[in-house]
Amino acid sequence: MRIDAHVHMNGEEKDSGKLMKNLERAGFDGAVLFSPSPNALFGKKMSNQERLEHLLQYTRGRDLLYPFYFVDPTEEDAEEQVKAAKEAGVKGYKIICNHFYPGDERAIMIYQWIADHKMPLMFHSGILYDGINVSGKYNRPCEFERLLSIKGLKFSLAHISWPWTGECIAVFGKFNCFKEQNPDGKAASMFLDLTPGTPPTFREDALRHVFGNGFHVDTCTFWGSDNVAEDYNWEYAKQIRERDEEIFGKLGLSQTYQDDIFQGNFRRFLEE
Numbered sequence: 338m339r340i341d342a343h344v345h346m347n348g349e350e351k352d353s354g355k356l357m358k359n360l361e362r363a364g365f366d367g368a369v370l371f372s373p374s375p376n377a378l379f380g381k382k383m384s385n386q387e388r389l390e391h392l393l394q395y396t397r398g399r400d401l402l403y404p405f406y407f408v409d410p411t412e413e414d415a416e417e418q419v420k421a422a423k424e425a426g427v428k429g430y431k432i433i434c435n436h437f438y439p440g441d442e443r444a445i446m447i448y449q450w451i452a453d454h455k456m457p458l459m460f461h462s463g464i465l466y467d468g469i470n471v472s473g474k475y476n477r478p479c480e481f482e483r484l485l486s487i488k489g490l491k492f493s494l495a496h497i498s499w500p501w502t503g504e505c506i507a508v509f510g511k512f513n514c515f516k517e518q519n520p521d522g523k524a525a526s527m528f529l530d531l532t533p534g535t536p537p538t539f540r541e542d543a544l545r546h547v548f549g550n551g552f553h554v555d556t557c558t559f560w561g562s563d564n565v566a567e568d569y570n571w572e573y574a575k576q577i578r579e580r581d582e583e584i585f586g587k588l589g590l591s592q593t594y595q596d597d598i599f600q601g602n603f604r605r606f607l608e609e
Contacts (some may be wrong), residue, residue, distance in 0.1 A: 341367070342561070346566045362572075363562075367401025370405065370531070371459075375388070392404045405431045408431070429458060435465060436472070440480060452488060452507065458492040459493045460492060461476060493559070541584050544588065585598070
């Protein structure tokens, strides 16, 4: 079984059956679905309630489609949004820091609420292709160091933070080191979302650094395509999956290890 753990919704989706067929063509059994973005960052402008309802309607009855609510934690009613999303049945949350730093105190309050309720949180990291907005400064991996002190938080950084992949690995190493030195500590846990952002010419070297750095990434890495739900590009997803599987083979990753990347580790990410 394989899960594509990084698929966006834009508000135009109609039939999840079509998505399931395209996932199957690409070699996947299910996917993580991010609700349409707040403030029409990507896609159609919708109210927060409409975004939540659209996500849940689209994923209803599909056990292998995992609904994640996309929230802007700096909005005045962000806590009400995450509460409503949890009560409605979402599996986790998605955040893109496009106009605020990860350590913004308004956001920290939302992260702590998410941690207290044992929900996973997925972040964008690395360069963000959002037009003329100057957003890269908000998405450098070191900006996420602040999250280490949030007790019980389980979060991921997408795209292994390309082009700051080395910095991402270093930050993961810091979290990893703290956990080893404080086995009974209640600090945050960091996962690495391998979803490409890395262009093909950088990909093999980036993955070699991820899996060859000596940190315990074996249970903390999972994979996604950064695709869209409507008209999911299965040919692209299949191509980049097969390319990465070839690289995993070159790196000597066992089939069991690869199975964890494509499914097992994401399930650990979901666990309370």
